[in-house]
Amino acid sequence: MKQPELTYRSAAVADFDQCLAIDHSYETQRIWQMTINQKPEAIGVRFQPLRLPQTTTIAYPYDREELPKRWWEAHWFLVGEQQSKIEAYATAVLEALRPVAWVQDLAVTPVLRRRGYGSELLSAAAQWAKQEQARFLMVAVPMKNDPAMIFLRKNGFTFCGYNEAQYKQRDIDLYFSTKL
Numbered sequence: 001m002k003q004p005e006l007t008y009r010s011a012a013v014a015d016f017d018q019c020l021a022i023d024h025s026y027e028t029q030r031i032w033q034m035t036i037n038q039k040p041e042a043i044g045v046r047f048q049p050l051r052l053p054q055t056t057t058i059a060y061p062y063d064r065e066e067l068p069k070r071w072w073e074a075h076w077f078l079v080g081e082q083q084s085k086i087e088a089y090a091t092a093v094l095e096a097l098r099p100v101a102w103v104q105d106l107a108v109t110p111v112l113r114r115r116g117y118g119s120e121l122l123s124a125a126a127q128w129a130k131q132e133q134a135r136f137l138m139v140a141v142p143m144k145n146d147p148a149m150i151f152l153r154k155n156g157f158t159f160c161g162y163n164e165a166q167y168k169q170r171d172i173d174l175y176f177s178t179k180l
Helices: 013-021 067-073 117-131 146-154
Strands: 007-010 026-039 042-058 076-082 085-094 100-108 136-142 158-163 173-179
Touching (some): 007 117, 013 067, 026 146, 042 158, 067 085, 076 117, 085 117, 100 117, 117 136, 136 146, 146 173
Antiparallel strands (some): 007 076, 026 042, 076 085, 085 100
């Protein structure tokens, strides 16, 4: 069976409802744990995966009320559609003072995941960021999102830092970047 093709275009406000209808949750069998070892002469931080006793569904870190605000503030918003139905999207913003672009949101409807559409959206975001003179493309991922970490690493991103206070769920964000 031939894989369905998505066509990509810039998003419009009229697309918000369809983007909200995409199931943003994900399933995982692993989460990551951070341990800090502080000594007078050194500080060590270690991240390691922990296997969960069963596959768990994790909600997207932003709720339905927050997403449209994020989309309004995005500098770039691309949707992927099939037969006039939006099946995927990505948003990105440019930092004002550094040559860095951030992918803020990336979602693919569950039935089309792991077919390359997320990679196509990342590639399009990188192309846009290059045109905007960014030198790095970055993504923040909650430590619970092992599938996203695997996806980013497969797409050439490397771990570059973390933030312990990013989401209202009090999860730790891991930062991944790629040089453009």
